[in-house]
Amino acid sequence: MQDPATPPSIVSKPHQESSVLLSQDENLWYKDAIIYQLHVRTFCDSNADGIGDFRGLTSKLDYLQELGINALWLLPFYPSPLRDDGYDIADYTSVHPSYGSLQDFKDFLAAAHHRRIRVITEMVVNHTSDQHPWFQEARSSRENPKRDWYVWSDTDTRYQGVRIIFIDTEMSNWAWDPISKSYYWHRFFNHQPDLNYDNPAVREAMWEVMKFWLDIGVDGFRLDAVPYLIERDGTSCENLPETHEIIRKFRKRIDEAYPGKMLLAEANQWPADVISYFGNGDEFHMAFHFPLMPRMFMAVKLEDRKPIIEILEQTPQIPETCQWCIFLRNHDELTLEMVTDIERDYMYDEYAVDKAMRINLGIRRRLAPMMENDRRRVELLTGLLLSMPGTPIIYYGDEIGMGDNIYLGDRNGVRTPMQWNGGWNAGFSAADPERLYSPLISNPVYGYQAINVDSQRRSAHSLLSWMKSVIQTRNAFRVFSRGSIEFLNPSNHRVLAYVRKLGDEKVLIVNNLSSSAQAVELNLQMYKRHIPIEMFGRNLFPRIGDLPYLLTLGPYQFYWFRLRRI
Amino acid sequence: MAEESFLADEFLRQLMSVGEVDLLVGIPSYNNAATLGQTLQSVEESLRQNFVRERAAILNVDGGSTDDTRQVFEQSADPRGASHKGLTSLRTIHRISCQYDKSPSQGWALRNIVAAADLLRARACAIISPATANVTSSWVANLVRPAYREGLDFVAPLYVRSRFQGLLARDLLYPMTRAVFGQRIRELYADEWGFSGRLASQCLEKDVWHEEAVRARPQAWMAITAIGGGLKCGQYFLGPKGAAPAGTGPDIVEAIRQTVGNFFWCMETNQAYWLSRSNSQPVSTFGPDHELSSDGIPPSPEKIFELFRSGVNGLEPILASILAPDTHAQIKAIALSDPTKFHFAMELWVKTLYEFAASYHHMVLNRDHLVQALVPLYRGKLYSFLLEHANSSGEEMEAQSEILCQEFERQKPYLVERWTAKS
Numbered sequence: 001m002q003d004p005a006t007p008p009s010i011v012s013k014p015h016q017e018s019s020v021l022l023s024q025d026e027n028l029w030y031k032d033a034i035i036y037q038l039h040v041r042t043f044c045d046s047n048a049d050g051i052g053d054f055r056g057l058t059s060k061l062d063y064l065q066e067l068g069i070n071a072l073w074l075l076p077f078y079p080s081p082l083r084d085d086g087y088d089i090a091d092y093t094s095v096h097p098s099y100g101s102l103q104d105f106k107d108f109l110a111a112a113h114h115r116r117i118r119v120i121t122e123m124v125v126n127h128t129s130d131q132h133p134w135f136q137e138a139r140s141s142r143e144n145p146k147r148d149w150y151v152w153s154d155t156d157t158r159y160q161g162v163r164i165i166f167i168d169t170e171m172s173n174w175a176w177d178p179i180s181k182s183y184y185w186h187r188f189f190n191h192q193p194d195l196n197y198d199n200p201a202v203r204e205a206m207w208e209v210m211k212f213w214l215d216i217g218v219d220g221f222r223l224d225a226v227p228y229l230i231e232r233d234g235t236s237c238e239n240l241p242e243t244h245e246i247i248r249k250f251r252k253r254i255d256e257a258y259p260g261k262m263l264l265a266e267a268n269q270w271p272a273d274v275i276s277y278f279g280n281g282d283e284f285h286m287a288f289h290f291p292l293m294p295r296m297f298m299a300v301k302l303e304d305r306k307p308i309i310e311i312l313e314q315t316p317q318i319p320e321t322c323q324w325c326i327f328l329r330n331h332d333e334l335t336l337e338m339v340t341d342i343e344r345d346y347m348y349d350e351y352a353v354d355k356a357m358r359i360n361l362g363i364r365r366r367l368a369p370m371m372e373n374d375r376r377r378v379e380l381l382t383g384l385l386l387s388m389p390g391t392p393i394i395y396y397g398d399e400i401g402m403g404d405n406i407y408l409g410d411r412n413g414v415r416t417p418m419q420w421n422g423g424w425n426a427g428f429s430a431a432d433p434e435r436l437y438s439p440l441i442s443n444p445v446y447g448y449q450a451i452n453v454d455s456q457r458r459s460a461h462s463l464l465s466w467m468k469s470v471i472q473t474r475n476a477f478r479v480f481s482r483g484s485i486e487f488l489n490p491s492n493h494r495v496l497a498y499v500r501k502l503g504d505e506k507v508l509i510v511n512n513l514s515s516s517a518q519a520v521e522l523n524l525q526m527y528k529r530h531i532p533i534e535m536f537g538r539n540l541f542p543r544i545g546d547l548p549y550l551l552t553l554g555p556y557q558f559y560w561f562r563l564r565r566i
Numbered sequence: 567m568a569e570e571s572f573l574a575d576e577f578l579r580q581l582m583s584v585g586e587v588d589l590l591v592g593i594p595s596y597n598n599a600a601t602l603g604q605t606l607q608s609v610e611e612s613l614r615q616n617f618v619r620e621r622a623a624i625l626n627v628d629g630g631s632t633d634d635t636r637q638v639f640e641q642s643a644d645p646r647g648a649s650h651k652g653l654t655s656l657r658t659i660h661r662i663s664c665q666y667d668k669s670p671s672q673g674w675a676l677r678n679i680v681a682a683a684d685l686l687r688a689r690a691c692a693i694i695s696p697a698t699a700n701v702t703s704s705w706v707a708n709l710v711r712p713a714y715r716e717g718l719d720f721v722a723p724l725y726v727r728s729r730f731q732g733l734l735a736r737d738l739l740y741p742m743t744r745a746v747f748g749q750r751i752r753e754l755y756a757d758e759w760g761f762s763g764r765l766a767s768q769c770l771e772k773d774v775w776h777e778e779a780v781r782a783r784p785q786a787w788m789a790i791t792a793i794g795g796g797l798k799c800g801q802y803f804l805g806p807k808g809a810a811p812a813g814t815g816p817d818i819v820e821a822i823r824q825t826v827g828n829f830f831w832c833m834e835t836n837q838a839y840w841l842s843r844s845n846s847q848p849v850s851t852f853g854p855d856h857e858l859s860s861d862g863i864p865p866s867p868e869k870i871f872e873l874f875r876s877g878v879n880g881l882e883p884i885l886a887s888i889l890a891p892d893t894h895a896q897i898k899a900i901a902l903s904d905p906t907k908f909h910f911a912m913e914l915w916v917k918t919l920y921e922f923a924a925s926y927h928h929m930v931l932n933r934d935h936l937v938q939a940l941v942p943l944y945r946g947k948l949y950s951f952l953l954e955h956a957n958s959s960g961e962e963m964e965a966q967s968e969i970l971c972q973e974f975e976r977q978k979p980y981l982v983e984r985w986t987a988k989s
Contacts, residue, residue: 298656304621306658342618346656491583493658519582 027260029071029118030220030285030391031323032481034471036069037330038396039085040077040099041437043418045429050436052417052428054095054104058111060420063453067399067464068471071118073222073264075331077105081131081191085331085415087122087224088129088192092209109217118219120264125206126225127192134205135193139179149202150193151185151231152177159185162237168360187228187237197229197246207253214254220262223247223284226277227267239273247283262286264325268337271315281319289315289324289390291338294347296328296384297370298339300377300556301350303514305496307343308384309487324390328381329398333362333411334370356406364411368401373445375401376556379466380511383558386474387500387509389485399467400456403446408438416441421454473535473560479505488522495520495553499527499563506563508532512553521548532561573681577664581685584660588620589613589710590688594675595639596629598696603642605696612703614655616711623660623686627678629670635696639663673781676769676788683766690714691766692721693785695757699808708802708852709760718850719797720789721760722751725807726857729960730952734818736967737947739825742919743786744846745974746833746981747793751801751849754786755825758804765792779831782824790832794839803853819941827937830926837927841982846975857960870949871905877942884939888925890984893917897943910950912970916977918943924984 044056054077064072076086077099086096095102112119128135137146156174164170165187174183175190184193195202210221230242247263254261265277265287277284292315295307318324334351336344344361351370352363363370371377378401385392397418405413416438420427426440426448433440441447456462474480483502490497494514500507506527512518524530524544532541532549541561551559573581591609595602606624613622626639640663662682666674676693683691690713692706705723712718725732735755744750769788774780780787792799833840848855878885878901885894896914903909922940926933955963 302657304657307656343656346619491580492585493583493660494585514585516585518585521579 028321029260030262030264032475032478033071033118033391034069034386034474035071035073035120035325035391035393036064036067036396037073037075037327037393038418039075039331039415041086042415043396043428044420045431048430049098050429050431051098052437053098054100054108058104058108061108061111061115061117064117065115066468068468068475069394070116070475071120071219072112073120073393074122076122076124081129083129083191084189085411087124088127088131088189089124090129090131091133093212106216113217119217120220120222120262121213121218122224123206123210123213123221124224125195126228127186127188127194130191130193134195138193139177139184142180142182147180148199149196149205151196152180153183153185156183159231159233159237162187162231166360185231187225194228194231197243203246203249207250210250210254211257214258214261219260220264220285222264222266224266226265226284227269239267239269239276244276244279244283247277248279251279251283264288268335270338271311275316275318278318278322281321285321286323286325286391289326290335292324292326292388293328294334294336294339294343296381297334297351298343298347299496299513300381301346303494305493305513308496309489312388312485312487325393326385326388326390327393327395328385329365329367329370329395329414330393331395331411331415333359333364335360335362337361354406359411364404364406364413366402366404366414367395367398368451369403369446373401374556375463378463379470380513380556380558382467383470383509383560384496384511386470387480387507387560389483389500391481392474394467399464400451400453401446401463402451403441403443405439405441412438419448419452421452422449426452427454469536477505477507477535477562478502479507483507488524490520490522492518492520494518497522506530507535508561508563509558510551510553510561511558512556515555517552517554519550519552521550524549527563530563530565532563535560535562572666572677574664574666577662577678577682580662580664581682584623584662584686586621587623587660587686587688588690589617589622589714590679590683590686590691591622591624591706591710592675592679592682592691592693593624593626593639593696594629594672594679594693595626595631595635595696596670597631597633597635599631599633599635599638601699602626602635602638602696605694605698605701606639606642608701608703609694609706610659612706613659615703616707617714618655619657620714621657623662623682623688625679625682626661626663627675628663628665629675630665630667636663636665671781673775673784676784677775680766680770683763684770688763688766690760690762692760693758698757700806701758702805705758705804708804709758712800712802712850712852713760713762716800716850717798718760718800719762719765720751720792720799722753722789722799722801723756723758723807724752724801724803724851724853724855724857725756726805727807729955729958729963733948733951734821734825734944737915737951737970738919738944739786739829741967741971741974742829743790744971745978746840747790747836748840748843748846749793749799749849750846750855750971751789751799752855753801754789755783755828756785759785759788760802761788761792762797765795765797768795768797774835777831779828783828786825786828787832790836794836798850800850800852801855803851803855803857818944819938822941822944823934823937826940827934830923830933830937833923834927837985841985844975844978846971867949867952870945870952871908874942874946874949875901877945881939881942884931884935885943887930888936888939889918889921893921897946900946905949906953908946908950908953910947912973913977915947916970916973917980919974920977920981921984923981924987927985 040057041052043052044060045052046055077095078089079091079096080086080088095105109119134146134149137144138150156172162173175186177184186193227238229246230240231237232240262285265284267274267277267287268290274287277287291311295311298307299305336347352358357363357365368378417428417440425433456464479500479502483500486499488497495518496511496513498509527544530544609624628636664678668674690710692709694701709721712721740752743754769791926936
């Protein structure tokens with residue numbers, strides 16, 4: 001381990017056979033990132049209290065470096081009553097005592113940077129916890145100076161028609177406050193009052209929060225629930241121009257004072273609507289591509305590339321400095337908001353037959369159980385994730401094929417402790433098992449005795465070893481992170497084939513989405529005389545000639561080829 | 567020497583790319599550029615609306631069109647437009663096409679379609695004619711669904727008919743099919759029908775595709791193959807069927823050659839099945855089992871009687887070799903009657919047809935000539951029908967049709983007797 005006192009250097013070094021990774025556009029680091037998403041609570045417990053903490057996480061950074069990821073996205077770790085897993089923040093500028101101290105965070109950050117791993121934190125800008133001092137003051141009286149920091153009304157009929165997001169738990173976007181005897185606006189849980197961004201003092205306070213963490217050294221923020229910052233009568237109260245204006249101002253201040261820091265938007269919308277959050281390259285650097293994710297699952301189940309092609313064809317171009325974030329699974333349910341009713345019904349029937357697997361408009365399951373523990377399908381989906389345009393996000397535990405527990409309530413079933421080994425508490429904590437913040441996964445298929453990091457480290461053919469290999473390959477070629485994409489559309493619809501291009505670098509990706517062997521003929525006339533070189537085994541394939549290029553693929557098999565003209 | 571594969575390599579290549587499907591819709595075409603686009607749109611709409619999860623392919627089998635039929639099929643745009651936000655059917659709806667190097671024939675087209683159904687392992691198929699003016703998206707769904715979801719193997723259409731539409735089917739084909747094969751399927755010679763993948767595979771294996779009867783009108787053969795194989799048949803009410811433009815359909819001689827000739831051939835090849843059966847059974851029917859609208863103008867009877875009378879006279883030696891002497895005598899007698907009081911009795915009509923069928927079996931003369939000799943007699947029956955029903959309502963005509971069917975069933979032992987008699 002290197003000396004943590006060494007000043008952090010996160011300039012990427014060129015891979016041996018890589019296209020050149022230059023530092024001149026280092027500010028665009030997020031485009032080349034592979035992000036690993038985790039909750040501090042879930043990862044490693046250093047003090048045997050049953051809850052993961054920053055010291056525990058710091059001790060596992062070598063593992064993450066070994067995996068090959070180069071950015072971490074941490075879920076909220078701030079003081080909070082934890083009624084929404086930390087998205088109900090009660091203090092924006094310190095660390096929840098269960099996870100350690102602010103100094104622990106600073107030590108972790110330095111250690112991560114030392115390993116050239118960037119750190120992205122959550123900035124829950126839309127709302128606070130009702131326990132936050134701001135809200136406590138605001139509700140204390142109608143005359144309080146902070147009263148106008150939240151959105152109040154004497155009736156619950158204002159902004160009628162605005163959709164309710166948590167349809168399983170909330171009946172209205174208004175909640176009654178018995179203290180100040182008026183209603184307050186909340187787009188999420190009723191204990192999460194929305195901040196009033198029409199108030200300049202709120203905007204300034206949130207900027208101070210950002211500055212606090214940027215000064216410490218975080219590399220970017222994921223801004224939670226950004227479409228909902230502003231409310232206006234007669235609108236959906238989503239994606240309003242005033243919201244964009246606020247974002248632009250935050251971005252301008254960041255660019256001026258903290259160049260190289262990144263803003264990531266959480267806007268669960270159609271691509272054509274999300275595009276506005278990139279602005280002219282002057283709002284967010286990145287945004288999640290929500291509609292793509294369910295369609296990757298759909299395509300594999302349907303054995304048909306149509307859903308993926310269709311959504312990507314409808315995805316507009318984004319400014320040069322911007323990037324989509326793509327993912328398979330995360331800490332939330334697999335959201336099915338950005339699908340049609342027909343598609344949602346299909347996804348439920350195929351991936352969530354048991355009603356306990358469903359929550360809100362989505363599916364609360366992890367990747368491996370959704371794939372019925374079929375290694376080939378897990379690899380295929382991961383291969384898609386890592387080869388499509390965008391910055392991929394890997395959810396903790398998916399690299400070893402962790403399972404879930406759909407009976408834990410809310411989305412806690414996909415937030416169980418990381419499984420490090422087959423020993424005491426899966427190596428997650430030395431506490432008594434009863435003290436753990438969550439039960440471990442313990443069934444014979446996905447339990448920690450069967451699925452854990454240590455056992456997979458010992459096998460060159462484990463899922464973990466494969467993940468390292470495929471991440472290493474992706475990291476070695478910038479064409480994956482920055483290249484264009486061109487779909488080939490062979491007549492065999494079960495095969496999804498595309499070429500990624502960046503300058504002279506060309507990579508051909510061919511995926512068999514079906515459970516049976518397939519033959520496919522690819523029109524590669526543009527690449528005549530090129531030699532396909534399989535990227536994992538580095539084997540040469542026959543040179544591309546005049547005829548359609550014939551490939552055969554086993555069930556769920558995929559190829560990545562470099563196309564070289566030698 | 568083994569027959570060369572009739573599947574073109576390019577067609578096979580397309581099938582390989584499609585893989586396996588749940589549904590296959592076949593569109594046989596020959597110079598249908600003007601209407602194919604609309605048909606295709608209806609088919610795609612039906613698949614998108616009714617079978618969102620199913621794997622589906624649309625197959626155009628062309629008989630060598632000299633217009634732009636094939637280009638229309640391959641290039642007609644998806645009507646949804648590029649700005650549509652999501653996302654439509656879940657799956658790719660494949661379009662595949664082939665062209666056979668024979669003269670246009672429904673049989674050749676069907677052979678390619680059932681071969682595709684077999685290779686693609688389609689569970690249910692439909693044939694849709696681009697010549698039918700008013701195909702709607704519900705037609706496709708209604709023909710496919712009983713085979714896909716209800717376990718039927720053959721699905722005939724039912725149409726709203728005007729009183730004077732489809733007289734050949736009502737006076738001859740339907741009652742005779744019903745009596746001979748014992749199943750009450752009304753429209754055996756329609757241009758649209760549905761069938762199961764299982765029936766497609768069975769038909770593909772039959773060595774009959776070079777037979778004239780199958781080449782010309784394969785649909786009834788397919789139905790009778792299903793009946794003979796003990797498979798389930800049904801019919802689905804589709805609504806009004808647009809009449810083909812005047813002059814585009816076959817004339818009465820050709821129509822009788824194709825349909826009656828086909829039917830007699832089916833009797834010949836399935837005699838083991840029908841000889842021992844009596845009575846008839848209704849089949850699964852979705853919607854009303856018939857509907858005669860009160861509109862429709864009767865064809866002019868002028869000349870029909872003259873053509874009947876001259877035919878009976880001109881074909882006397884031929885009719886003598888086909889018909890029993892008593893039957894022949896009765897026909898000659900009515901041919902001499904006053905046209906205004908003419909009546910072709912039901913009993914005589916049934917006996918005449920059964921004797922024609924038996925003579926076809928015994929090959930008393932060239933079978934094609936034999937079938938053509940029926941044409942003037944059918945004209946006589948048609949003339950009689952028009953005289954009797956000029957002012958009848960749809961219900962009255964339907965009631966009469968049912969009596970005729972019962973007469974065919976009553977006389978079936980006579981058919982069996984003539985059929986099995988030593989020539």
